[in-house]
Amino acid sequence: MRQLIIKVPKGNKEEILGLVTEFKGKNTICLSEEKHDVFVLFLPNQKVNNFLKHLDKYEQPEISLIPRGVITLYPPASDSPDQVADVQPKSSLEIYLGGIQSVGSIKGLIGYSIAAGIIVWIGLYTTTVFLLVAAMLVAPFAGPAMNAALATSAGKMPLLKSSLARYGLAIGTGILVSFLMTVIFPLETLTPLMVEISQVSKVAILLPLISGFAGAINIVQSERDSLVSGAAVGILVAASLAPPVGLIGAGLYLLDWEIISSSVFRVVLQLLGIHLAATLVFYFYGKVTPKGVRFLQGSSKMTWFTSSFVVLAIAGMMFWQFSRPPFLRKASMNTELTEELDKALNELEYIEVIGKDVNFTNTRIKGNPTVSYNVTVLPKDTGLADAVLKKRIIDHLKQNIKHQDDNIYEVYQVNIAED
Structure with missing residues (x-):
């Protein structure tokens, strides 16, 4: 009530x-x-x-x-x-006016963007994961994201333009801060955490869709009906944006175009996915429509044009992602190739597998992305020399590990353990 x-x-x-x-x-x-x-x-x-x-x-x-x-x-x-x-959910009028009221000042937006940029860079530089979570807490991405979706569902171009401008300002500030931090504390190479974050999964689109849905639901629902705090939802939105934004700045300093392009891909995909999911929630659940809010008088054409553009843009990015393996699918291919490695190793009865790992590197050999297979085994037949055993295992892996892509350069490292 x-x-x-x-x-x-x-x-x-x-x-x-x-x-x-x-x-x-x-x-x-x-x-x-x-x-x-x-x-x-x-x-x-x-x-x-x-x-x-x-x-x-x-x-x-x-x-x-x-x-x-x-x-x-x-x-x-x-x-x-x-x-x-x-x-009951909030009225469409309250949802829309509440979104406008939450815009805040430009100084605050820049200040929080600077703070988030510094924290995320320190987390990437020191490979400290909890600092990335702290950066997500202060990154001011949730507000512009929800307001842009509100603008699309309500058909208000001025609000959409201002929200996108604030989006660009927050992301640009984060990238600039990360770049300047790398200039002050120079990097010679990427840290392991940077390499890990730069790798994109084939299911990357799911995170922004869930983030946009959760963020919009939190705004639409009455405060007594919300089971999750607004801060927690804000972290979910920032989780998909803060790390790659910080990584772009470091990549620009190192002129690592693979890192830059994969991070830009993730940022753009996150923005589009969040926007689409939140717009649908506001339009169908919150009833924020061009003619559904008092005083508003938005444009239905603008709503449908913007939504169609976002859907087509997402479809285009997904086509690009799956047409250029493994560049934009390294994270998920690591898992797929680990499963293939496990199957191949289980066929060898003369060894006991102690450990196994598959990793894509940012090094290109003969122009192809490089994947490294690392295996540690304990031989059951002690009569075989280590060199012979390694060659038999590697030959078996080369013949039995299957994947759909022929443009991957594979390297193998087999370690023989002793009991």
Whole structure:
């Protein structure tokens, strides 16, 4: 329920009370003064927007909407549990106005972007994972992401332009800070964490879709109905953006174009995926549509054009990802090739496998991406020389590890353990 305070010209008391009844308002209080009637009333969340539309026929109505959940209790007392449990999503008006109100200052946006850029760079430089989580906490990406989606669902081009500008400012600041940090503390090569983060999975599109969905749901739902805090959802949105943004700055310093291009791919894919999922939630669940919000009058053409552009852009990026293996699928191919390695090793009865690992490197040999197979085994037949045993294992792996791509250069490292 939402509390509203309404002030209309005197003489409309009965009409307003009838309107309140029609929209299931509760616990209404009417106060009269010389020229106006003032009403304090409580409406279900979903009724607020349409109720306010009906007030337009009155001369210059004054409205105060308190965006806080209110528990209303009314007879019969036996229905109180059901009355309290009736939690509805916010009205489309409150969702839209709340998004605009959360824009914040440019100084704050830049300040948090600088802080996030420094923290994520330190995390990448020192290979400290918890610092990446800290950077996600302060990275100001969730606000512009949700506002851009709100703008698309509502068909408001000015809000979309301002949100994209704030997006660009936050991401650009993060990249610049990461680059300057690398200039101050020069890197000669990428750290293991940087290499790991730079690798893209074939399921990379799922993270932004989930992030956008969760972020929009958190905004649409009433605060008493939300099971997850806004800060946690903000981390989820930033999780898909903060690390690759910091990696772009380091890649620019090292002029490592593979790192730069894979990170840019991830950033753009994350932005598009978050935007698409959040727009769908706002449009269909939050009812934020070009004609669905009072005062708005957005453009339906803009909504459909922008949404179509985003869908086509995502389709194009997915086509590019799967048409250029393994450049943009290294993370998932590591798992696939590890499974193939395990199958091949299990066929060898004369060894006991102690450890195995598959990693793509950023080194190109003969112009092809390089994958390294590392195996540690304990021989069951001690009569074989180590050199002979290694050659037999490598020959077996070359013949039995199967993958669809013929442009991968494979190297093998077999270690013989002793008991």
